[in-house]
Amino acid sequence: MEASRKWVQTFGGMILLFSECLSLTFQKKIRWQQVVHQIFQVGVSSLGMTITAGLFVGAIMALQIDVQLKDFGAEAFLGGLSTSTTLRNVGPVLIAFLLSGKVGAYTSAELGTMEVTEQLNAIRLLGANPVEYIILPRIWAVVISSFLLLIVGLMVTIFGGVIFAEFIGVNALSYVQNIPRIVTGWSLVLSVVKSFVFGVLIAVISCYKGYHARGGSVGVGVAVQSCSVTNLMLIILFDFLLSMAASTLEDIFRVGYL
Amino acid sequence: MILVENLSKTFGNRKVLDQVSFTIPSGQCLFVLGKSGVGKSVLLKHIVGLIAPDEGKIRVGELEVDVKDPRALQSVRKQCGLVFQFPALLDSVTVFENVAFGLRARGIAGNTDEIETRVKKELIRVGLEDSILEKYPAQLSYVAQKRVSIARTLAVAPDYLLFDEPTTGMDLVATSALNSLIQKLVRELRVTTVVVSHDIKSALKISDRIILLENGKIVFDGSPEKFKTSDVKLAREFIVGCNYGS
Numbered sequence: 001m002e003a004s005r006k007w008v009q010t011f012g013g014m015i016l017l018f019s020e021c022l023s024l025t026f027q028k029k030i031r032w033q034q035v036v037h038q039i040f041q042v043g044v045s046s047l048g049m050t051i052t053a054g055l056f057v058g059a060i061m062a063l064q065i066d067v068q069l070k071d072f073g074a075e076a077f078l079g080g081l082s083t084s085t086t087l088r089n090v091g092p093v094l095i096a097f098l099l100s101g102k103v104g105a106y107t108s109a110e111l112g113t114m115e116v117t118e119q120l121n122a123i124r125l126l127g128a129n130p131v132e133y134i135i136l137p138r139i140w141a142v143v144i145s146s147f148l149l150l151i152v153g154l155m156v157t158i159f160g161g162v163i164f165a166e167f168i169g170v171n172a173l174s175y176v177q178n179i180p181r182i183v184t185g186w187s188l189v190l191s192v193v194k195s196f197v198f199g200v201l202i203a204v205i206s207c208y209k210g211y212h213a214r215g216g217s218v219g220v221g222v223a224v225q226s227c228s229v230t231n232l233m234l235i236i237l238f239d240f241l242l243s244m245a246a247s248t249l250e251d252i253f254r255v256g257y258l
Numbered sequence: 259m260i261l262v263e264n265l266s267k268t269f270g271n272r273k274v275l276d277q278v279s280f281t282i283p284s285g286q287c288l289f290v291l292g293k294s295g296v297g298k299s300v301l302l303k304h305i306v307g308l309i310a311p312d313e314g315k316i317r318v319g320e321l322e323v324d325v326k327d328p329r330a331l332q333s334v335r336k337q338c339g340l341v342f343q344f345p346a347l348l349d350s351v352t353v354f355e356n357v358a359f360g361l362r363a364r365g366i367a368g369n370t371d372e373i374e375t376r377v378k379k380e381l382i383r384v385g386l387e388d389s390i391l392e393k394y395p396a397q398l399s400y401v402a403q404k405r406v407s408i409a410r411t412l413a414v415a416p417d418y419l420l421f422d423e424p425t426t427g428m429d430l431v432a433t434s435a436l437n438s439l440i441q442k443l444v445r446e447l448r449v450t451t452v453v454v455s456h457d458i459k460s461a462l463k464i465s466d467r468i469i470l471l472e473n474g475k476i477v478f479d480g481s482p483e484k485f486k487t488s489d490v491k492l493a494r495e496f497i498v499g500c501n502y503g504s
Contacts, residue, residue, distance in 0.1 A: 126363050
């Protein structure tokens with residue numbers, strides 16, 4: 001009962017924080033210079049990790065799907081099936097997991113430290129709103145960088161699949177030619193929507209957890225731990241919900257093949 | 259004037275403040291003494307509305323401190339300047355940006371030149387050179403960070419100056435230098451000052467009046483001279499400790 005109450009409280013708190021940030025954004029109180037600074041701080045430094053992970057995710061998907069297809073003599077479908085699965089589900093989720101570990105943990109630890117060392121209280125007493133000055137630029141920086149990194153990561157996963165296909169004896173050209181047969185515009189839209197939603201989740205969860213850290217260095221540790229767990233849980237939950245919604249919509253509009 | 263009336267606060271099942279009442283007239287320097295964990299900092303945070311009381315009321319000047327009314331709270335905070343126990347400087351920006359933060363947030367100084375002039379003036383006032391303007395807090399010593407924190411608070415020209423354990427974590431030389439600085443500021447600015455501390459030497463040296471907290475209640479309220487001759491057991495312990503220390 002207590003755990004459920006805490007979850008509702010946390011979820012409600014995150015919605016309120018995001019609403020306040022949206023409201024401040026519409027009031028044009030966003031400081032873009034700070035956003036750009038934060039994008040470089042958290043986003044650019046994650047590019048190498050995202051590319052490396054993306055290459056391997058693409059390769060793993062190609063390998064695993066090839067194993068299944070061989071049994072049916074259907075290797076010709078490898079490019080399309082592997083890319084579709086990666087774009088629609090595995091790619092966004094795995095890369096979001098990685099980013100929640102790097103960008104999310106960094107942001108919650110930074111904000112948590114600011115809270116427990118009274119930097120946020122100092123801001124309040126100097127007459128400013130910490131949500132406007134500290135949280136807002138970070139939320140948008142994490143949303144934008146996570147979204148862009150996810151898109152880059154997804155492109156790299158496709159590339160990783162193409163490269164690995166050559167290693168397992170599938171012609172790269174036929175692999176690529178097979179992609180448009182199965183991957184539809186709907187798959188691309190779904191992967192972009194998922195990337196954006198996961199970016200928002202990572203941003204809001206990590207900022208909320210850091211902002212509400214209490215009790216010295218132990219409190220920061222708890223905030224980072226809680227941020228990681230909540231990120232993973234909600235990414236999986238939202239992946240399920242978005243997949244369900246997409247499946248229903250595809251059935252209605254009959255635009256998908258898978 | 260600061261008015262604290264029947265202030266009570268409980269954390270968990272521990273009553274930290276129990277019906278605490280006192281008034282600080284304008285221009286007075288009050289020291290709040292007590293052992294560690296007795297609720298001195300909690301009292302200070304109530305005054306600036308960082309903590310909501312369970313019972314009682316607080317007035318700062320003409321304004322009531324009401325944490326449920328953000329607009330009124332903002333007006334109270336605009337009159338106050340709190341120097342935290344630890345420097346609490348924004349570690350992602352330079353010393354200049356730290357000191358200029360309040361000026362910008364409160365819209366006190368208009369253009370960049372004016373802000374720069376005020377920042378430099380406050381740094382000099384607290385005994386720092388403007389060569390540190392572009393440094394980050396982590397590049398400064400703890401004592402210098404503490405001074406920057408005081409400069410940041412003074413920059414917004416508060417009517418009420420509040421210090422939370424200003425000499426915590428400092429050696430004797432730094433403590434003495436910081437006490438001299440606080441003493442100079444109190445005399446120079448003539449603003450109402452509240453210093454929360456367990457440093458009796460500083461209290462006897464700087465304050466107009468001392469309040470002693472024990473078990474959430476005020477057990478002594480009077481001048482430093484009266485404190486020296488007080489019969490209150492905790493006051494005697496502080497005086498004996500002070501003499502032993504010297």
